[in-house]
Amino acid sequence: MSSVSVIFVCMGNICRSPMAASVLRSELEKADLTHLQVSSAGTGGWHVGDPADRRAQAALARRGYSTEHRAQQFKRGWFDEYDLVVAMDRDNLKDLRRLAPSRSTAQALRLMLEFDPDAESVDVPDPYYGSAGDFDLVLDLLEPACRGLVTHLQTSSPTLGRPDLRPHVMRTRGLP
Numbered sequence: 320m321s322s323v324s325v326i327f328v329c330m331g332n333i334c335r336s337p338m339a340a341s342v343l344r345s346e347l348e349k350a351d352l353t354h355l356q357v358s359s360a361g362t363g364g365w366h367v368g369d370p371a372d373r374r375a376q377a378a379l380a381r382r383g384y385s386t387e388h389r390a391q392q393f394k395r396g397w398f399d400e401y402d403l404v405v406a407m408d409r410d411n412l413k414d415l416r417r418l419a420p421s422r423s424t425a426q427a428l429r430l431m432l433e434f435d436p437d438a439e440s441v442d443v444p445d446p447y448y449g450s451a452g453d454f455d456l457v458l459d460l461l462e463p464a465c466r467g468l469v470t471h472l473q474t475s476s477p478t479l480g481r482p483d484l485r486p487h488v489m490r491t492r493g494l495p
Contacts, residue, residue, distance in 0.1 A: 332361030378454035434467035
């Protein structure tokens with residue numbers, strides 16, 4: 320069976336996107352969908368090779384999530400390698416859209432909080448310049464969004480082969 324692949328993207332790949340990847344892996348394990356591929360990257364390359372921010376690691380560890388991570392920068396060719404590219408906020412979405420090889424690829428990109436119908440915003444706030452508590456807030460946002468993403472993956476792809484998940488992703492809040 321082919322595997323579905325998801326990549327989360329934030330700015331430096333040391334806070335939000337690795338946290339999202341860790342939470343999604345945990346949710347996939349609960350749903351017995353561990354064959355799905357999950358990764359994360361940043362639009363910028365400042366932290367390539369670094370572990371997740373120590374505050375992100377601490378927040379993940381407190382809730383029992385894996386902290387294993389090495390930062391990487393998103394590359395244009397990866398649009399063809401991942402079934403679903405999910406940005407953490409509108410700024411990173413804009414950067415990814417500029418990098419996209421085609422208009423249809425750019426339109427297929429999604430925001431993380433689109434997968435949480437109860438989210439009050441579309442942006443996962445960047446906790447980097449904040450306190451340790453801001454990392455916990457990010458997890459509070461990521462957990463229901465990741466559960467929603469798992470549900471989306473299950474309903475969009477009953478066989479979880481290699482479907483084209485992008486056009487079927489939820490469109491909420493009047494986003495393009």
